[in-house]
Amino acid sequence: MTFVTFVRVGPDAAPTAEEADPAAWVERADRAGRREGHRLAEADTATTVRVRDGRVLVSDGPFAEYKELVGGFDVLDVPDLDAAVALAAEHPAARFGAIEVREVWPFDGSAADGHVLAPEDAGAGHYLLLMGEVPDGSPHPDEPPTAWARVHRGTDLGGHRLRPPAEARTVRVRDGRTVVAHGPYAEVAEQVAGVAMIAAPDLDAALDAAARHPAAAAGAVEVRPLWQP
Structure with missing residues (x-):
């Protein structure tokens, strides 16, 4: 089974560099089945398209x-x-933030699905699209994401539609105790319904790709650049 886990950290969190370092977790998770993972640029770099x-x-x-x-x-x-929840509980951010665990829908035939962007290859020009939709459990009826992937072949580096937010698990570790809540970590109208990684020459090109995604008409698409050291 494939899961996407979102690392969520509040602005008041103040872990030490050692407490926040995910290197040891990444090494363990890679052995356990981690396929890919990336840190995102700060939230104030986000742009939302509707x-x-x-x-x-x-x-x-x-x-x-x-x-x-x-x-x-x-x-x-x-x-x-x-197994996904257990790995999430071992992530250092679970101790000062939260890890949201989301199962993906079965493979939908997208040509780009399954692409892995290695950390050493990630850089300027790579963006994560977070699809925000009012949960209804079904793709946009007029233009499914697979059609968008075909149009953006070469730009689309792969993505996943997520199962409904009600099936999510939110994992926190406090005082050595693992707390697992059912559902996404917050109840809001628009929840993350899918993700896609794209390569684009600049933010304007990434926003143009986001505007063409069916989620932009059904809800919203948040465009986040990958973090640059």
Whole structure:
């Protein structure tokens, strides 16, 4: 089974560099089935795209007001939900933030699905698209994401549609105790319904790709550059 885990950290978190260092976790998770993972640029670099009545609306910031914003993500190929939750609980950010665990829909035939961007290859020009939709459990009826992937072949580096937010698990570790909550970490109208990684020469090109995604008409698409050291 494949899961996407979102690393969520609030602005008040103040871990030491040692407490926040994910290197040891990444090494263990790679052995356990971690396929890919990336840190994202700060939330204030986010841009949100919506399409309404044929008009492209662009606003600064994430698509929803969260206390704990997405700071990174990982893709896990593990036997089941319990294994994904166990790995999430070992992540250092679970001790000062939260890890949201989301199962992906079965492979939908997208040509780019399964592509892995190695950390050493990630750089300027790589963006994560976070699809924010009012949960209804089904792709946009007029233009499914697979059609968008075909149009953006070469730009689309792969993505996943996620199962409904109600099936999510949110994992926190406090005082050595693992707390697993059912559902996403916050109840808001628009939840993350899918992710896609794209390569684009600049932010304008990434926003153009986002505006063409069916999620922009059904909800919103948040565009986040990958973190640059």
